[in-house]
Amino acid sequence: MLVSTPRCDYFEAGRCRSCTFIETPIVEQLGRKEARCRELLPSVPAAGWLPIVGGGDRDFRNKAKLVVGGAAGAVTLGILGPDGAGVDLRDCLIQEPAIRAVIPRLARLLDATGLAPYSVPRRRGELKYVHVTAAPSGELMLRFVVRSEEGLSRIRARLAELRATVPEAAVISVNLLPEHVALLEGEREELLLGSSLTMELGDVSLHLRPQSFFQTNTAVARELYGQATRWVERFDPASIWDLYCGVGGFALACAPRSSPDSGSGSDSGAARRVLGVELSAAAVASAERSARDAGIDARFVAADATAFALGAANEALPELVIVNPPRRGIGAELAAWLDGSDVPSVIYSSCNPESLARDLAALPGYRVCEARVFDMFPHTGHLEVMVLLERAARV
Template identity: 65%
Template sequence: MVTVDAQTPECRYFVADLCRSCALIETPYAVQLRDKDHACQAMLGTHGPAAEAWLPPVAGGVTEFRNRAKLAVGGEVGAVTLGILDLSREANGRGIDLTDCLIHQPGLQRAIPRIAEFLNSTKLAPYSVPNRKGELKYAHLTEAPSGDLMVRFVVRSSGALDRIRALMPELREQLPQATVISVNLLPEHKAVLEGEHEELLYGSSLAMDLGSVSLHLQPQSFFQTNTKVAQSLYAQAAEWTAQLNPASLWDLYCGVGGFALFCADAGDESGMRDAVGIEVSEAAIRSATRSASDASIPVRFQAGDATAFALESSPESAPELVIVNPPRRGIGAELADWLEGSATRSVIYSSCNPKSLAQDLARMPSLRAVKARLFDMFPHTGHAEVMVLLERVASE
């Protein structure tokens, strides 16, 4: 990929029709951002705030903005490709190498060729989807602001795990910035990126230093793919929370605790707000608890289903503010109905799917959208992250 100017990068993979993941890459970025903002406003319609209450969108960048690389392993033994697989009938699962893809942060770009060299040295066969044979499925890399890396290999069997374990000294020498290394086992033939079992080979967690808070990512932890935009997202939530000044808050679908940790500090003589974070992943909760301890922020994190946690609580005892950051499906009818009937004064809803967001907002008419903002986590694509501030409409 060669940058022609600040707004229109020219991707050789796109031009050659090898990869179309960045479907909008030929559209000037300023136009992308404007069109995406208008599309989100239209999708929320009357359930969103008035046009003048939409804050200016947060740009995600043109190149070198992605902190995570999810690379399918293709090619042959000793000559792997890292990128995507062409699963058309004619290509028969051919690997398409995307080593020079510049949406990845520079540290990832430098690491990817070394990962390929290491996988070649294992003499393990890439997994063939059409033939259902082979071992190497994916390589996942995440880069922290410090330049440290988390490296994860997804393989088919324990034999491949043992082979990678035996070559760990070579990998650490080739890639000293890798502070966390693990292997994920995915024996099934499934269209998924990882399995349930993860074997940690080196390190424990990757520290994502975001200024006042450092979040600790374990191998299967979720974190936004664009670090700078994630910082803006947390900062906006913290700003809205400060304006609301709630005494208590819940962070539902809290992941590794970002929203709760950034919003718990009252910023005045009252100290910290009563804050609780709920997340189904126990590993994420352990990470969030560690971050809270490191920063001396007394948020109570506990593992559990966000909807079940709310439904088991009395609507009258709801906190003054609820922050939700659900997966693409949204919070769903049960939680939306509970929030609608609760005593919660305000909701901050961060969504990666404006369509499900609009559906959820429609179920909460007593919570009026007063502000919204687009955060462009995924430049050159139609995906959008939107955060909305909802406030309770006073009953007449």
């Protein structure tokens, strides 16, 4: 683990303060995050806290969401300053090197389009964002967020130049966001090249489409899925539901493999039934493709997680449930369903320990066995924490 504090010229010059704690040694950052989780989650026994997983201090972020600023022919790629002007951050050290390497090339190409960056104060302009995602292989997904058909047509017209400029690009798309709203993307996505980016995670590769969610730190994501797999192997459940499954990370990591030599575990593990539930039909399609490619026996359905659980009269209850909800948590309805169910074990992965604490208070029928903090977002106050729950003895 690196213990030095990276020097950031942007932070020291006051141009960017996104990495709030970058001047704090990484070891101290990790200690603060674990202490915060221990305070918020007192139901975790002291001996149940596993060692925190560090996320590095630089070169760790696999996705850059770059605001386009500046002027036509002289764009900036980074963030917006307090005055609404663009702040160029093309040398930001938290981005993976493959992302840093491509940003200057993208800036030159956008300059050549002549398209004007969108001005938030003036509510005028065309170019809003560039999203860049890097896979472990070095391949990239490029997404350009524009306001109108004009932006789409100009970028489309330069597709050959773009492919020559960024040969690492496996996926190129244009997203249209015409409204004057504080969103990172709109609903309409036009694919110009490819369809999905392959994220290799051990013996499973996840397929990310342009609007798919994936953890921002690939190395920590591997550790997160690995910990869940070890917990699953401990209980060896015959069936699993992965609620809020996204592109299927937890489900695919914990599902049986078709080959007996793939290390899937015990005989009962080889017969394990795995079902992933996700609201996004596109994410479900990606999960199904990943399962087919890896020879993994898992089923996925497109549905709201809470509605699915509450209406699952025709589904046999699983022996273990994995939940990985957004920041708001699983909420009162799903918590009440889980608490009143006969599901023996739950793995809860959370990016918000406050909502996790509320949800755990609503699950008195379970006891927390173990917990682990994952530093998915170094230099910030954000983190991922995962807990293992077992059904408490009924009185």
